[in-house]
Amino acid sequence: MAKSKGKVYLGYEEEIISERNKLQLNYTINKIGGLPNWPPLENIQFPTKCPLCGLHRLLVVQCYAPIEGSVYHRTLYVFACINPPCWIQCESWICVRSQMQDVPSKTSAVVLMPSSETNISWCQGSDDWNQYDNGDSSNGNVMNIDNNSIQRNSDEEDESNSFELETVEQALENLQVDSNNANMSPVQGAVGEVGAPVPAAELEEEDESGLVIAETPTAPMNNMIALFNQTAELPPDIRSRLLNGPMQFVSKYIYVEEEWNKASYDDDKVTELLNKYKKDNEIEVGSVADRVAGAPTEDEAYEDANPLHGDRLFHAFLTRLHAHPGQILRYSRNAPPLLGAPLPVSENASNSPCRPSNCIRCGSRLICELQLVPGFANTLCLFPNNVTLSHLHFLSVLIFTCSQSCWQQNDKLVEEMVIFQPEVI
Numbered sequence: 001m002a003k004s005k006g007k008v009y010l011g012y013e014e015e016i017i018s019e020r021n022k023l024q025l026n027y028t029i030n031k032i033g034g035l036p037n038w039p040p041l042e043n044i045q046f047p048t049k050c051p052l053c054g055l056h057r058l059l060v061v062q063c064y065a066p067i068e069g070s071v072y073h074r075t076l077y078v079f080a081c082i083n084p085p086c087w088i089q090c091e092s093w094i095c096v097r098s099q100m101q102d103v104p105s106k107t108s109a110v111v112l113m114p115s116s117e118t119n120i121s122w123c124q125g126s127d128d129w130n131q132y133d134n135g136d137s138s139n140g141n142v143m144n145i146d147n148n149s150i151q152r153n154s155d156e157e158d159e160s161n162s163f164e165l166e167t168v169e170q171a172l173e174n175l176q177v178d179s180n181n182a183n184m185s186p187v188q189g190a191v192g193e194v195g196a197p198v199p200a201a202e203l204e205e206e207d208e209s210g211l212v213i214a215e216t217p218t219a220p221m222n223n224m225i226a227l228f229n230q231t232a233e234l235p236p237d238i239r240s241r242l243l244n245g246p247m248q249f250v251s252k253y254i255y256v257e258e259e260w261n262k263a264s265y266d267d268d269k270v271t272e273l274l275n276k277y278k279k280d281n282e283i284e285v286g287s288v289a290d291r292v293a294g295a296p297t298e299d300e301a302y303e304d305a306n307p308l309h310g311d312r313l314f315h316a317f318l319t320r321l322h323a324h325p326g327q328i329l330r331y332s333r334n335a336p337p338l339l340g341a342p343l344p345v346s347e348n349a350s351n352s353p354c355r356p357s358n359c360i361r362c363g364s365r366l367i368c369e370l371q372l373v374p375g376f377a378n379t380l381c382l383f384p385n386n387v388t389l390s391h392l393h394f395l396s397v398l399i400f401t402c403s404q405s406c407w408q409q410n411d412k413l414v415e416e417m418v419i420f421q422p423e424v425i
Helices: 126-130 153-174 186-194 224-229 236-244 267-281 285-293 312-322 374-379
Strands: 009-016 058-064 072-080 094-101 203-205 212-214 252-258 327-331 366-372 396-402 414-421
Touching: 058 327, 058 366, 072 366, 072 396, 094 396, 252 327, 327 374
Parallel strands: none
Antiparallel strands: 009 252, 009 327, 058 072, 072 094, 094 414, 203 212, 327 366, 366 396, 396 414
């Protein structure tokens, strides 16, 4: 019998972490960018430099992810190199896991995490995260939250389209045509006064009727194909800084809520809706139920058509993301990842840095615990000047971890597997 799908928790971009609040950060905070908040363990070291180019890597996300029933605090840290050739390579990304045993209290020999009374977990008790409690600091995020502070991509697109339409309308109003020169193009009439005429094909009528001579337009000055194919480069000042030491992305809180699934509605709710539909339209419920269930009828039959672009996997990926606009990451320990493209296939998967396999430490199977989706890239800008880099985008970043979360007494950090999936071209 197939196992039922587990819960999936979605992360959303929250407010920027102020300098004052940075003093209150610790390893139990879910955040974007900034500097890593390590647990209070001694001699924590990991490869901070990219193995491909030698530049320092930046913290992309910090995720507090304790396991239900465990006595360990558990946090995932994901780093990446922002050098354009390295950004798209799995080898330049790294995820390290830290664990620290919780100190037992005087009233209890073992502290089970998470409990139903706390809301600092991705697991049990996280249903309460969607309540905006401005006065509750139990999750470490001391801040004032406005219900309207989360902007969705759809709103940004609407504003962008509105701005573009206004710009086009203004441009059309400013166009002027000089009646003294009927051969001048409308664009020339608009810019000719500032000394920037645009080449146009002039038509000269000869004595012979019907004979028109057209001059060849001036050749374009830019090679557009070369412009599109050129490789992005890291600005020299940023490269210099990364050679000398680490940088950081602007640090922001992450708000978490459980993913809503329309399949969770029970049969009673469906029956209630069908009865209401019958009452309003005075028709038999049975006929409606048959249509909902897909029973064949004498009317026109509907077919499940393929998307126009032909990629059903990518279509399902976008449809699932659009159901919850604004999500930047997905977290689950018992649900499969949301794939927009197949995972890489290798004849020798154990030697592939971008192919999930068993844990190299204990041999347990790997699970996709954390997934960064395309919207996450839009949150990344460099501190302190909010510099954005155009090449920082992806389809998915998948973090595969040990299903047993193996840990030894002397461990400080354990490296997990990262799979980078570039945008679909």
